[in-house]
Amino acid sequence: MHEMGIANSVIEAVRTEAARYPGSSPRKVGLRIGELAAVDPESLRFCFEALTKETDLESLELEIEIRPRRHRCRDCHTDFNVKDYDFTCPQCGKLNSECISGDELEMAYLEVEEHEPSPA
Numbered sequence: 001m002h003e004m005g006i007a008n009s010v011i012e013a014v015r016t017e018a019a020r021y022p023g024s025s026p027r028k029v030g031l032r033i034g035e036l037a038a039v040d041p042e043s044l045r046f047c048f049e050a051l052t053k054e055t056d057l058e059s060l061e062l063e064i065e066i067r068p069r070r071h072r073c074r075d076c077h078t079d080f081n082v083k084d085y086d087f088t089c090p091q092c093g094k095l096n097s098e099c100i101s102g103d104e105l106e107m108a109y110l111e112v113e114e115h116e117p118s119p120a
């Protein structure tokens with residue numbers, strides 16, 4: 001199950017990132033997953049929970065944002081989301097486009113919580 005490997009990398013990335021904020025703990029991590037990345041969000045969530053359970057990251061929330069496949073028309077340079085494998089340009093109606101995104105798999109953000117907020 002390759003979601004397990006991904007969950008592992010996410011947790012490592014969170015730990016690396018969190019190390020830059022001493023005295024704080026990671027609260028929520030956002031992932032951006034393109035629909036072409038062939039990742040099953042539910043499996044990923046399951047693996048993530050299994051790996052963080054009974055660790056210091058147990059309370060860490062995971063938020064997954066699915067990014068649609070995007071194409072760019074080579075004729076009129078319009079960017080559009082591809083649905084149901086329809087690659088026709090909505091602007092000029094031509095079928096001459098290239099894939100520009102939709103296979104990303106990245107950490108979008110990490111929210112940390114300070115244990116003892118400094119007095120304002």
Ligand SMILES: [Zn+2]
Pocket residue numbers: 073074075076077078089090091092093094
């Ligand atoms: Zn076009």
